[in-house]
Amino acid sequence: MLWLISAQLVNGIAIGLVYAVMSFGLSIIKGLLNVPNFAHGALYALGAYICYAVVSLQLPFAIGLAAAFLGAAVAGLLLDRFAIRPVGNGGYLPQLIVLFGAALIIEQLLLIGWGTVGLSYSPPAMLRGALNLGITVVPRYIAFASVFSALVIVLVWLLIERTKFGAYVRAGIERPETTQALGINVELLLSSGMMLGAGLAGLAGGLALPIVGATSTMGGDMLGIAFVVLVIGGLGSLYGSIAAGILVGVVQSLTTIVAPSASTAIVYVLMIGVLLFRPQGLFGER
Amino acid sequence: MRMASTRRSLLLSAAALTATSMLPARAQKTGPVAIGVITPTTGTFAYAGELVARGAALAVEMHGGKILGRDIRLLTRDDEGKPASGVRRVQEAVSSEGMRFFLGAYSSAVGLAESEIAQREKVLQFAAGGSEDFTGSRCGRYTLQWSAHPYTAMRATLDYARKAFPQKKTIYTLTADYVFGQALLKYAKVVAAELGFELIGNDNHPFGERQYTQYLTKVVAAKPDILLLNTAGADAVTAIRQFSSFGDDKTAVVGPWTLEVDQLAELAPEMRTGLILGQNYYPDIDTPANKQFVANYTKKFSAPPGYSAAYAYDAVRAILLAMEAANSTEVADVIKSLEQMSWDGVLGKMSIDPKNHQLVRPYFVVRCKTAADMRNPTDFAEIVATEGKQQPAELNECKQMPAL
Numbered sequence: 001m002l003w004l005i006s007a008q009l010v011n012g013i014a015i016g017l018v019y020a021v022m023s024f025g026l027s028i029i030k031g032l033l034n035v036p037n038f039a040h041g042a043l044y045a046l047g048a049y050i051c052y053a054v055v056s057l058q059l060p061f062a063i064g065l066a067a068a069f070l071g072a073a074v075a076g077l078l079l080d081r082f083a084i085r086p087v088g089n090g091g092y093l094p095q096l097i098v099l100f101g102a103a104l105i106i107e108q109l110l111l112i113g114w115g116t117v118g119l120s121y122s123p124p125a126m127l128r129g130a131l132n133l134g135i136t137v138v139p140r141y142i143a144f145a146s147v148f149s150a151l152v153i154v155l156v157w158l159l160i161e162r163t164k165f166g167a168y169v170r171a172g173i174e175r176p177e178t179t180q181a182l183g184i185n186v187e188l189l190l191s192s193g194m195m196l197g198a199g200l201a202g203l204a205g206g207l208a209l210p211i212v213g214a215t216s217t218m219g220g221d222m223l224g225i226a227f228v229v230l231v232i233g234g235l236g237s238l239y240g241s242i243a244a245g246i247l248v249g250v251v252q253s254l255t256t257i258v259a260p261s262a263s264t265a266i267v268y269v270l271m272i273g274v275l276l277f278r279p280q281g282l283f284g285e286r
Numbered sequence: 287m288r289m290a291s292t293r294r295s296l297l298l299s300a301a302a303l304t305a306t307s308m309l310p311a312r313a314q315k316t317g318p319v320a321i322g323v324i325t326p327t328t329g330t331f332a333y334a335g336e337l338v339a340r341g342a343a344l345a346v347e348m349h350g351g352k353i354l355g356r357d358i359r360l361l362t363r364d365d366e367g368k369p370a371s372g373v374r375r376v377q378e379a380v381s382s383e384g385m386r387f388f389l390g391a392y393s394s395a396v397g398l399a400e401s402e403i404a405q406r407e408k409v410l411q412f413a414a415g416g417s418e419d420f421t422g423s424r425c426g427r428y429t430l431q432w433s434a435h436p437y438t439a440m441r442a443t444l445d446y447a448r449k450a451f452p453q454k455k456t457i458y459t460l461t462a463d464y465v466f467g468q469a470l471l472k473y474a475k476v477v478a479a480e481l482g483f484e485l486i487g488n489d490n491h492p493f494g495e496r497q498y499t500q501y502l503t504k505v506v507a508a509k510p511d512i513l514l515l516n517t518a519g520a521d522a523v524t525a526i527r528q529f530s531s532f533g534d535d536k537t538a539v540v541g542p543w544t545l546e547v548d549q550l551a552e553l554a555p556e557m558r559t560g561l562i563l564g565q566n567y568y569p570d571i572d573t574p575a576n577k578q579f580v581a582n583y584t585k586k587f588s589a590p591p592g593y594s595a596a597y598a599y600d601a602v603r604a605i606l607l608a609m610e611a612a613n614s615t616e617v618a619d620v621i622k623s624l625e626q627m628s629w630d631g632v633l634g635k636m637s638i639d640p641k642n643h644q645l646v647r648p649y650f651v652v653r654c655k656t657a658a659d660m661r662n663p664t665d666f667a668e669i670v671a672t673e674g675k676q677q678p679a680e681l682n683e684c685k686q687m688p689a690l
Binding site: 003004007008011012014015116117118119120121122123128129130136137138139140141142210211212213215217218221222252253256257260261262263264265 | 327328329332333335336463489490491492494495496497499500501503504506507520523524527528530531532533534548549551552553554556557
């Protein structure tokens with residue numbers, strides 16, 4: 001039993017880190033643009049397809065991941081310029097509707113481009129097979145994905161906490177009016193934030209390609225989890241989503257020991273439980 | 287005066303209503319024969335919808351587009367893979383389009399919900415799906431089941447596994463937690479006992495699950511000889527993909543009803559290699575009707591057909607043959623005709639068991655090839671066994687077929 005718990009714990013952390021990358025992007029966009037990015041799932045799917053397209057050309061997986069990040073970032077920029085901003089003066093609701101519509105358009109384009117049959121990609125040879133950690137066995141690719149996700153999170157953390165750009169981003173999230181009054185180009189800042197957040201969704205999609213494959217509707221599955229993670233972490237907290245992502249992965253994984261068929265529902269039960277005791281989320285402020 | 291006017295209006299309205307209500311009945315006897323194709327084009331089984339529609343369209347085309355002198359009109363609707371949507375689409379098509387025959391659905395949960403409407407509205411449903419309830423506890427005179435019974439599927443697949451791996455004893459099952467998966471699990475227990483396998487563990491997973499490593503970690507820990515996948519569609523694709531990442535080549539992966547040929551392309555060749563899969567249909571089936579079907583389908587759509595298209599083609603063809611045999615397009619006549627006839631279908635000699643409306647048919651077991659052995663991009667596997675053991679009568683829960 002102890003072996004099983006350890007195994008599920010390791011597995012949960014690994015999966016949770018992929019959730020965290022996805023939700024971290026969502027958190028940045030929510031923080032900067034103050035809009036829940038309903039197209040985040042579609043950007044995740046777009047990243048998976050871009051990565052697949054690149055590796056299909058016999059290019060290395062690393063280039064596929066980079067292309068997934070950049071492609072989704074460019075899509076994020078286009079969304080910001082041509083979808084969110086034109087309706088920005090109308091308030092919250094038009095932005096939501098436009099993003100929802102954009103998600104449907106991206107999904108349909110993927111469907112037209114690649115068809116309804118899902119796509120699979122085996123990870124590079126060096127990442128195939130399993131690692132025996134003594135307490136458990138973990139597929140090498142899952143181990144790689146979790147370490148890579150952790151590195152990405154650290155890099156983005158350094159970018160936000162240790163660079164001038166990051167200082168602007170933090171200022172933009174916490175005091176947008178003051179930031180603008182100080183002469184900082186907030187429009188550029190918002191576009192950069194959208195690109196970064198969207199890029200992280202695309203990167204998570206590319207990273208998930210060898211695990212879940214690529215289907216045009218894959219974004220919908222992930223979007224639900226990303227929002228749950230965001231809410232559990234706290235809507236106002238930039239880093240809450242990282243801890244919440246790992247928490248959701250671990251809880252989901254441990255649930256399969258006692259009640260496997262409840263492993264999807266438990267995520268939502270967890271969210272309700274957290275909201276009942278801390279309506280602002282685990283790391284959010286009132 | 288006012289009263290007279292009202293009475294006249296009332297009488298005119300009543301007459302108009304009576305005339306209007308007769309129109310659909312008249313149209314049903316003289317207008318086109320509407321056959322519904324209610325399948326998923328979105329959701330977990332999204333890949334199947336268009337393929338089912340293709341198969342149905344080809345059957346109509348091969349029949350000359352007419353039946354007993356009337357045009358055949360196909361009504362294609364998306365059930366979204368959801369029971370509520372399927373029921374709504376069937377109900378709408380029956381009441382507003384005069385649909386009296388339909389193919390539906392590809393998912394058991396949707397098909398069973400639609401079956402209730404079929405019995406109530408007295409319309410013929412030719413279903414496909416893995417639940418035994420179609421021909422068991424929820425059997426109905428207006429519903430026919432094209433797909434094999436789960437017992438037939440499980441028995442054929444494990445019979446082959448027994449022969450192929452005489453030294454393998456233990457089985458771990460991963461089961462989709464809805465009617466389809468549970469039916470397979472039930473018969474996995476029955477057949478494992480018959481063949482001397484030992485079931486050492488099972489995990490139920492929710493429908494639409496996208497993360498299987500937590501279950502697969504348990505499987506790897508249990509070290510079974512066989513991983514038996516009682517799951518299908520996108521769920522099965524994801525489970526197999528993630529199991530392959532463990533690199534466990536000692537455990538054989540066997541799927542009694544897991545991936546039809548339509549979905550094998552979704553897996554990379556190295557993920558598919560060596561999989562043993564039960565199939566409702568495979569393009570290599572050596573029957574005259576299937577050869578003709580494969581040739582025509584490939585010519586029209588530039589790709590070989592799979593289960594979805596074969597089901598639709600064969601079911602529509604059977605309905606049309608039954609209409610001709612009965613010389614009628616009335617639902618009751620067509621059902622009686624189907625219950626009595628036997629036809630050369632794509633799977634071979636086929637008939638309907640009148641006691642429960644299960645199609646009496648063979649089931650096929652394939653073994654997936656390595657990339658090097660594939661002669662072309664769709665040459666995924668070879669048929670290694672064909673078997674058609676029907677469900678033992680004592681296990682069938684369809685006690686009595688109601689009158690038409």
